[in-house]
């Protein structure tokens with residue numbers, strides 16, 4: 263067991279630095295008479311989605327973007343949504359489009375995301391952008407995993423030659439996360455819900471990224487001494503408190519560095535969305 267307490271990797275601090283860098287570039291663009299437009303599309307009134315969407319809109323406005331939110335009713339047809347996406351694709355004042363997920367059950371998520379102009383896909387979920395990322399030449403990269411890479415860089419965590427274990431294989435986090443770590447010369451293992459003996463994989467991990475959505479699933483006793491632990495999970499417990507996918511208390515006794523929840527990876531997602539919107543407007 264580690265004698266020292268781990269370095270706490272603060273997404274709040276790194277998000278602030280990321281936003282400051284972005285702000286400088288945004289102001290230079292605005293000073294040249296350019297405008298930067300972001301449209302967030304929310305379907306239905308899911309409370310959690312509303313919180314995220316409002317935060318994204320507020321942050322974009324604060325940076326000087328022209329930020330709009332298109333709110334459509336829960337029962338809007340997929341065809342009507344696709345028509346709205348076509349209109350946003352054709353609108354030269356909109357540089358970034360984000361469709362807040364999850365979509366209502368009657369919609370086919372892939373068909374909806376496929377309709378986005380890849381150049382405006384600030385989430386990096388379009389197959390063109392996923393394909394570019396898988397070849398190591400992505401420009402619009404999913405915000406959460408890209409934000410994790412920014413954090414690792416900020417804290418100067420060495421990646422080359424390290425063994426990274428990513429737990430979770432979603433298109434939003436796990437898969438792009440694994441690709442980014444591999445591009446940074448990690449040896450990467452992807453674990454998921456069908457992985458047998460997760461603990462044996464974690465025991466070999468220099469870097470662990472947890473993105474499974476199960477509260478406190480990963481125990482400190484499973485980790486290698488000195489591991490760097492990145493917790494992407496945001497789970498609400500019955501008592502209303504928020505926790506990650508990692509049991510922070512036990513993991514802190516073993517890790518050399520760890521992200522807290524909240525205040526860890528969370529703030530990086532919106533900061534990176536702002537960065538992606540700027541890149542889309544610059545392209």
Ligand code: GUN
Nearest residue numbers: 360361362363364385405
């Ligand atoms: N829902 C949860 N996370 C995300 C995200 O990163 N992007 C979008 N569009 N929806 C989400």
